[in-house]
Amino acid sequence: MNALRCNDLRKGYPGQQVLRGLNLDADAGTTVAIRGASGTGKSTLLHCLGLLDTPDHGSIEIKGQRGDNLGPAARARMRARHLGFVFQAFHLLPDFSVLENIVMAARAAELPLGPAIAEANRLLARLGLVGKADRNVTTLSGGERSRVALCRAVINRPAVILADEPTGSLDPATAALVLQELLALARDHQAAVVMVTHDPAIAAQCDREYQLVDGILV
């Protein structure tokens, strides 16, 4: 069973068709890179795959379960339980500590907090953030923030991790480190990764690489 599968995905805005019958499969533990010029619909695709946006046509299955035709509450639940997000700007919550930010994903999924906190601590230790759990995220460096965002994305052991330019704002050395961690975590957690990136070097490290051209993947 594919962790992620989408068929004939179409999405458009008034006067512009962005996705034109796009198909994509991703198995558990595999990584897929999607490249493309600005404005080709990479983010739109990611939002559709993440059940944040509704496609005009086609289907999206997460772990074999249709997600595109669910109601808002059920989509939010599926998003919380089976999808992990690494947003381009990380979108950490500035009023909360590192640990609270990571555990927030488990709270959103209404999962038990005890195991979630234990898992968060394991992830923090693995990503070299020991001693920073109680710090406010606004005091962290860019690289540290990206790793916190990574922890938040994987804490619920999602089937699919969607990453939008996860290293776009980092220096090359930090970006390489974060990418390694992302790929390692996905492999260990048997999660499929769909990553949008401009960087060919990063894309080359993924199992598969696609270009988004004229609304389809090539």
Added chain:
Amino acid sequence: MPGAGNLLHQNARLIPSTCAAVSLLAVHLGSRWLLRRRSAWLATMAVILTVTVSIAVMGVMQGFVEVMDRQIRANESDLTLQAGPGADGLEDSPGYRGYVRELAIVTGLAPSIAGYALVTPQSPYSSRTRLQESFPAQFDGIEWDADTHLGRLPAHSLHRRPALDLQEPPLTPSERGTGFLTPSWRERLAWQGANMVLGLGPLPLPPTDTPPVGAVVGQELAYIQGLRPGDGYGPGTFLTLSIPNARGGLVGKVRVEMSDTLGTGIYEVDRYNCLLPLPIARRLTGFGAKEGNPALVAAYRVNVQPGSDLDAAAKALLDHTGEPVETWVHRRRHLAKSALQNRNLLGFVMILVQVLAVFIVYASFSTLVVEKRRDLGALLGIGTQPRQIIAAFLFAAIFCCVGGGLIGWGLGWAILAGLNPFSAATGIVFFPQEFNYSPETPISFNPVVPLLYIASMTTIGVIAALLPAWRASRIDPVAILREGG
């Protein structure tokens, strides 16, 4: 990778965070936003201020109501037994009083003859009456001891010294008068005592051989009608009370002397009254015994066993005597109700004042939505349910209103507690004392008032937060995520 020891240490350091994380998402988000955002502080301050003012104002108003209730109860017996329609009055005889007392619930009985009479004062400087200064006044014929036994005419409300200033508080116990005793009687008694003790034989008589009986003139009655000590009037002033009949004659006419107990301090009940000894009132009204018929009274004031159901007691007395019976609530319901209505009206106004706080709560939470728009988008993006976002805002509103309300409760009661000491220290009188005859502002610490206001504040605060909460839950995460960092 840290060792097991490091992880253990790390977990131990995270205990406070762990405890915080145990609460629900809504509580977690709501409380954090409330504590960290200045706009939320503004909402809390508005709630504190509104509840403080409401509790302080209503504490005084409730105090007025309670003083009014106490004053009414101080003058009213539990029940009043009256003459039925068409009857001149009720029989006043030991037999009838004994008959009424046969009812087990009756604990006290006092006769009364009440009505209106024309009062004509006598010049303090001559024996001439001053007809041009006559005025109508209510009188109440009573048996002083029987009424005192019922708990009416409490000693703390009595005055002997004529008061020019209505704001004067009741007199101290040593200064109070002695019911119907008048200066003339006291002088006569002094002469008789001296004669008896010293055996001096016949002595010059006091100004009047047999002084007229005393009448307790209500303080406002004396003041309003110009019977002021500065004008030569006061205890010892002679008054003629008369009741005209329809044929140009008189039902009755009596001469009385203003007692050295000038008046009472009971609000609106006896301060405008002229209290007479029952036999004098009987002479005035023609209620005396005639041609084999017993003497009459207009009514009997009756007290019943404490804690009795007054309506049931009234019915029992009605069944026992066959005469109409009214409870004190029924007799004074307009006075008591007017105080309650004033309080309720002010209470309603105070709730309207809370609407101002609601606007601030609404504006603050709307600002919070704008401030937290990016965070809300991220939360919705990672799968937070819209209902969890709504719950977070509503929890923040409840926390704001209940927390602010409790602080307001404390501040409101602190203001109430400090009101009279402040007034005493500065000499600033907040409320004229003619309203309640106390040197202090009446204050109630009834907890129902703050609880009511906190409940209403919370209810309308939650309603005010509903729209911002709904807007927060409707934020489009895609739009937020596209905006980037």
